[in-house]
Amino acid sequence: MRLLKKEIRKKMIQQRKSLNSKDLSDKSLAIFRQLQGLETYKNATNLMTYVPFQDEIHTTLLIEDFLERNLQVFIPVTKPKEKQIIISELLDLEKDLEVGHFGVLEPKAYAFRPKDPKILDLVIVPGLAFTKSGYRIGFGGGYYDRFLPTLKHKPATIALAMDFQIVDSLPINDYDIPVDMIVTESQIIECKKHRSEQ
Numbered sequence: 001m002r003l004l005k006k007e008i009r010k011k012m013i014q015q016r017k018s019l020n021s022k023d024l025s026d027k028s029l030a031i032f033r034q035l036q037g038l039e040t041y042k043n044a045t046n047l048m049t050y051v052p053f054q055d056e057i058h059t060t061l062l063i064e065d066f067l068e069r070n071l072q073v074f075i076p077v078t079k080p081k082e083k084q085i086i087i088s089e090l091l092d093l094e095k096d097l098e099v100g101h102f103g104v105l106e107p108k109a110y111a112f113r114p115k116d117p118k119i120l121d122l123v124i125v126p127g128l129a130f131t132k133s134g135y136r137i138g139f140g141g142g143y144y145d146r147f148l149p150t151l152k153h154k155p156a157t158i159a160l161a162m163d164f165q166i167v168d169s170l171p172i173n174d175y176d177i178p179v180d181m182i183v184t185e186s187q188i189i190e191c192k193k194h195r196s197e198q
């Protein structure tokens with residue numbers, strides 16, 4: 001099982017690498033446009049999203065959109081020892097960030113503004129591969145699988161993905177937490193519907 005997840009991760013990372021930067025920008029913009037049409041997105045006021053790393057979809061579009069509308073944006077800060085996520089408010093995309101754990105951008109010391117995650121109403125969940133029922137393969141730390149169940153108020157969870165990242169099936173463990181919705185450049189997938197069909 002572990003090996004299979006590992007192989008899928010590797011394959012998806014390779015596939016992502018084969019996109020050129022124009023493809024990635026175009027797809028990111030298409031995904032953002034789809035997202036902007038969703039009520040869940042339009043109604044959200046406290047967004048948690050990761051900052052893109054390497055070939056990830058440009059979530060900076062969402063961050064800029066929220067900040068321009070004077071809404072709140074929170075980014076994950078990982079605590080590798082405890083495998084935990086803390087959220088920190090992001091006020092300035094240009095100034096607040098520096099390279100942190102795993103090479104991802106995290107807040108500089110002065111810009112670390114931790115907040116109780118119960119205020120979140122929308123969480124953008126990262127991942128490398130997804131099924132239509134919302135199950136995902138992340139980066140293998142189990143960070144989101146631990147973090148999401150701590151949110152007792154159940155904010156909406158959305159994954160952004162490119163079409164090739166949607167696969168027919170994935171190895172699933174008991175602790176894997178599915179997302180509510182997946183938005184790709186061509187589809188909006190309501191995962192709960194697919195779960196009830198199974």
Ligand SMILES: Nc1ncnc2c1ncn2[C@@H]1O[C@H](COP(=O)(O)OP(=O)(O)OP(=O)(O)O)[C@@H](O)[C@H]1O
Pocket residue numbers: 005126136137138139140141142143144145146173175176
């Ligand atoms: N709720 C949990 N409590 C304790 N350990 C967990 C929990 N969820 C996941 N794990 C551990 O984390 C490890 C990685 O899980 P998994 O392979 O599903 O990662 P992932 O979903 O790709 O990562 P992420 O959630 O960070 O995106 C597993 O070996 C598992 O034992």
Ligand SMILES: [Mg+2]
Pocket residue numbers: 136137138142145175176177
């Ligand atoms: Mg998992």
